[in-house]
Amino acid sequence: MSEPGWVAHAILWQVYPLGFTGAPVSVEAQDAVPSHGADGTHSLDRLVGWLDYAVELGMSGILLGPIFASETHGYDTVDYFRLDPRLAGPSGEDSFDVLIREAHHRGLRVVLDGVFNHVGRSFEPFRRALAEGPAAPEFGWFRAIGDPSHQRFENFEGHDALVLLNHDEPAVVDLVAEVMTHWLGRGADGWRLDAAYAVPPAFWASVLPRVRSEHPEAFVFGEVIHGDYPGIVRESTFDSLTQYELWKAIWSAVSDANFWELSAALERHNGFLQSFVPVTFVGNHDVNRLATSIADERHRAHALVVLMTAGGTPTVYYGDEQGLAAAKEEREGGDDAIRPEFDAAGPDALPPGGWPVYHLHQNLIGLRRRNPWLHTARTTNITLTNEFFAYEVSAATGAADEGAGAQRLIVMLNLADSDYTQTLPGACSVVAGSAAWAVVAGTSTVVTVPPHGWVVIQPG
Known part of the structure; x- marks a missing residue:
């Protein structure tokens, strides 16, 4: 495992900045209202006002969606070296530096989203390739x-607005290495590599060294949906990648009352952990909200319990910690509902109904922080x-801290309408959730988990 040391304690709050700040849906919309964002209301400056909220939640870093100049949703980059004008406040490009400074002041790392599989059609080198044909240096x-x-030219997954980069071209290797190094030099702490599954691993193996x-302390992980996770990490030299298999199993097993699916996914997850530590999640900017995927609100906590007790580098998608519900739709603008605006007034403007979910997150994140193993x-x-x-x-094996004692927890999840009783050897104590228990002759503990309940137990 080659990840930087700080990642062992990382829990990241994922934010989609263009949605979070209420930025216009396109550059054209921004241009139609020249004063839009001039006061910083719709810029990265807004996120600064939420950093304390993230710290209090228990986060150690911010995982940002695209922030570079683009035409629409941020994944159609037109300039890798310029902040999206929709996110630049009164201080312009300095909005990024302000965010970095304020985040680091609070002990928060900042990880950026690198879209290096494709570009937008207004990307200047592509415009030259169109205008000059094979004579263009960047053709x-x-x-x-x-x-x-x-x-x-080839596009990405049928989207004509997204032009594929040629990853066999040495100049593209140079470009991506330069972009990544530039923003790390300005204070970023790592990169999520968008659509990494569509890029040859050999390309990353040329760029990342x-x-x-x-920047040896930079954390770099790839967006990978399925496939040979360990092989991809090895061949690409990623530190990690997104664990979509576990994401699917968590919400699906809980929603369908089929823990066999989750058990199988956790067994595979154990295997992945032998070679790298996956980035784990129960929500992100591309999928239905957890509160939509799991209709029974009594069972949503179960999903979070799995996330915060399984091995991995967990991320929490902004709004999930408030129990927001939203569905992704297959249409233009179909992602808008899962990428909402957060009020410029800050956390005090949030409705009261979401705070119990926030406190549940705090509780389980605290549990994880007390057990860094x-x-x-x-x-x-x-x-x-x-x-x-x-x-x-x-x-x-070999991960226990000296003098830390036994490092074990027992997790129990009940989706049924009735109690479930489990006998465990030795004495136990409840560290999260709720259950009734009785010690039998000092040799075992009988634990009763209530209907639709969950509990985390410390043996011994």
Whole structure:
């Protein structure tokens, strides 16, 4: 495992800045209202006002969505070296530096979103390639289709507005290494690599050593949906990647009352942890909100319990800690509902109904912080049915701190309408959740988990 040391204690609050700040949906919309954002209301400055909220939640860093100049949603980059004008407040480009300074002052790391698989059609090198054809110096940066004179280029997953970069071109390697190094030099602490699954691992293996030679403490992980996770990490030289298998299993198992699915995913997760620590999550900017995926609000906490007790580097998508519900729709603008605006007035403007969910997050994040060995912990099944799952999490071999004693927790999740009783060896204590228990002759503990309840237990 090659990740920087600080990542072992990282829990990241993921924010989609263009949505969070209420920025116009496109540059054209911004231009239509020239004064829009001139007071900083719709800029990165707004996020500064929420940093204390993130700290109080228990976060150690901010995982930002795209912030570079683009035309619409941020994933159609037109200039990698310029802050999106929709996010630049009165201080312009300095809005980024202010955010970095204020975040670091609070002990928060800042991880950026790098969209290096494709660019927008207004990306200046692509405009030159269109205008000049093969004579353009940057023509080879893109993948021409058929006769180069026809000026047709490959796009990303059928989206004509997203032009694929040619990752076999050495100049593209140079470009991406330069961009990553530039923003790390301005204070960023790491990178999420968007659509990394669509880029040849050999490309990243060429880029990342150059970046790490200047910034060895940078955390770099790739967006990968499925495939050979350990192989991709090894061949690309990523520190980590997104654990979509576990994400799907968590919400699906809880929603469908099928803990067998979660058990199978955790077994695979154990295997991944032998070679790297995955980035784990129950929500992000591309999927339905957890509160939408799990209709029964009594069971949403169960998903968070799994996230905060399984090995991994957890992320919390902004708004999930307030119990927001929203669905992703397959249409233009279909992501808007899951990428909402947060009020410029700050946390005091939030409705009161979401604060119990926030406090639940605080409780479970606190549990994880008190048990930092959970970062690489493995799970072992104790009892498994469709509606009840008890598992033990324990420190990976060699991961225990000297003098820390036994590093184990037992997690019990009940989706049923009835109590579930489990007998455990030795004495136990409840560290989160609720359950009734009785010690039997000092040799075992009988734990009763209430209907739709959950509990985390400390053995011994």
